[in-house]
């Protein structure tokens with residue numbers, strides 16, 4: 852799985868950070884960073900919860916081989 856963020860859509864409201872702080876982080880300039888770009892099995896559920904929580908639909912989860 853690969854995490855993609857559409858930064859044009861993201862308004863830095865931090866909801867994904869609340870749901871999955873181990874994957875997403877907002878810096879002091881309100882820029883979102885993806886800490887775990889390729890979540891393994893232990894992070895997949897959190898990544899999916901964060902994607903569902905994003906009101907801007909800015910988080911896409913892509914399947915990888």
Ligand code: SF4
Pocket residue numbers: 856860861862863864865866867868875883904905906907908909910
């Ligand atoms: S929940 Fe969506 S809009 Fe909010 S910071 Fe995360 S990616 Fe951006």
